[in-house]
Amino acid sequence: MERSSSSLWRKIRARYNLVGNVCENCSTAYFPPRIVCRKCGRKSKMEEKRFNGDGEIFSFTKIRVPPDTFKDEAPYFIGIIKLKEGPMVEGHIIDNGVEPEIGGKVRAQFRKMYVEGDEGLIYYHYKFEPL
Amino acid sequence: MAGIVGYGVHIPIYRIKVEDIAKVWSEDAESIKKGLNIREKSVPGKDEDAATIAVEAARRAIRHAGIDATELGALYAGSESHPYAVKPTATVVSAGIEAGNKLMVADLEFACKAGTAGMQMIMGLIDSGMIRYGMAIGTDTSQGRPGDALEYTASAGGAAFILGKDKNGIIANVVKTVSFTSDTPDFWRREGASFPSHGGRFTGEPGYFRHITGATKLLFEETGMKPSDFDYAVFHQPNGKFPKMVAAQLGFTEKQIERGLMTPIIGNTYSGSSLIGLAATLDVAKPGQKILVTSFGSGAGSDSFAIEVTDNIDSKRKNLEKVMDIVERHKTYIDYSAYLKNRGSIRKT
Structure with a gap:
């Protein structure tokens, strides 16, 4: 995780609400948002798009030896989620008692990702909840 | 309104x-x-x-x-x-x-x-x-x-x-709202303290009961309504006992409060408490039914609402x-x- 207010502030819309974009020239959706469409290059016509957070698990793994940032969270699942609108998104999978499985339906929820000690910022983020 | x-x-x-x-x-x-x-x-x-x-x-x-x-x-x-x-x-x-x-x-x-x-x-x-x-x-x-x-x-x-x-x-009109407020040191948490302190039994009569009955009776006075005019009532729920007691004191039946009484199964959600009770009541309420809601906040005060459900619900x-x-x-x-x-x-x- 980054350690600056400005970096957090720039990513708030993406992290809170999965705001990415879509190339209106070829309908390819991107998350995180891209300045230029990979397929269309200079013909790109990028428009902001808020993905609704529904998707399915493309792949997942259980993290038992986490980075320091998430050392109190282990064990936890992370996964690659294929959003209903197309983009593949990496994200934490919430432990709600439903065992993650490939193809399992998920929905984005609003959660704390990281808390910077006793005096720093709180980083909120989407996480995916198995349905 | x-x-x-x-x-x-x-x-x-x-x-x-x-x-x-x-x-x-x-x-x-x-x-x-x-x-x-x-x-x-x-x-x-x-x-x-x-x-x-x-x-x-x-x-x-x-x-x-x-x-x-x-x-x-x-x-x-x-x-x-x-x-x-x-x-x-x-x-x-x-x-x-x-x-x-x-x-x-x-x-x-x-x-x-x-x-x-x-x-x-x-x-x-x-x-x-x-x-x-x-x-x-x-x-x-x-x-x-x-x-x-x-x-x-x-x-x-x-x-x-x-x-x-x-x-x-x-989905529901707020017919009237009133508040009853006083400076009552029944429950508090100082800046930097991890946990709240409270006055034990003092939180009951001068805190919860005085303010809930004060606000609810004020609402009755200003609307001319009485307990039997309401299909449901929701009172703040610090535990599952106090709302039943205050309902009885005010003349409400257990049937009127049971739908909105959530504390026995989820605990006291504090600022969420009376609002979750209202939500649980609106979940089942029918057009034309009337709901009384009276919250309580230590310190202390109560807000009372007379609510009437509409056909849109x-x-x-x-x-x-x-x-x-x-x-x-x-x-x-x-x-x-x-x-x-x-x-x-x-x-x-």
Whole structure:
């Protein structure tokens, strides 16, 4: 995780609400948002798009030896989620008692990702909840 | 007068039973369950706080109301467990629902009644014509000192209510609201303190009962209504016993309050408490039915509302996630050790 207010502030819309974009020239959706469409290059016509957070698990793994940032969270699942609108998104999978499985339906929820000690910022983020 | 156009609730999935807390402190679980009328309480996940609970409740409220979040002209978040001492919870919520930048936003604190105080403020803004829609939230991950009686009840949850004035969208009109307030030192938490302190038995008669009966009787005086005029009543629920007692004192029956009495199965969600009770009642209410709601916040004060359900309530339920469905969804019991870890009470240094 980054350690600056400005970096957090720039990513708030993406992290809170999965705001990415879509190339209106070829309908390819991107998350995180891209300045230029990979397929269309200079013909790109990028428009902001808020993905609704529904998707399915493309792949997942259980993290038992986490980075320091998430050392109190282990064990936890992370996964690659294929959003209903197309983009593949990496994200934490919430432990709600439903065992993650490939193809399992998920929905984005609003959660704390990281808390910077006793005096720093709180980083909120989407996480995916198995349905 | 402004009315309710939508609402949403969020309750974490984790629960701890009274037995698991009582075992740690060598207390008699059965007498506590009977004395407080509580079986279990909700516990926030490690990654949940008053802001995340508020955002989830607010998103459900937006879906239920069927409006765009950018139509909100004001958003107030009431809590006594705001994640930051300085930096609003309500700005996190407004970003979390993509409400844009053109709205009035502030955090409120009045112990357990900050959510209903927000509703009154929103009503004032709507009725004065300053805004079209506004959202009031009561949300908490409330604190109870380990070993204190509060530990059996202090839980986590929240509710968001959207108010407006468009007749076609209102599911319940607020017929009248009044407040009863005094400076009463029944319960407090100083800046930097991890847990609240309270006056023990003093919190009952001069705190809870005086203010709830004061506000409710004032509402009766100003409306000419009486207990039998209401189909349902919701009182603040610090435990499962007090609301039953105050209902009896005021002349309400157990049947009138049972639908909105949520504390026995989720605990006291503090700022969310009376609003979640109202939401659970609206989940089943029929057009034309009347609901009395009286909140209580230590310190102390009560807000009382006379609410009348409209014909729109049934048609708008297609986008509603009901309180009991949220309570039961993925419900997961944890033991006292996991409870302490979830609450961040285990210090490693």
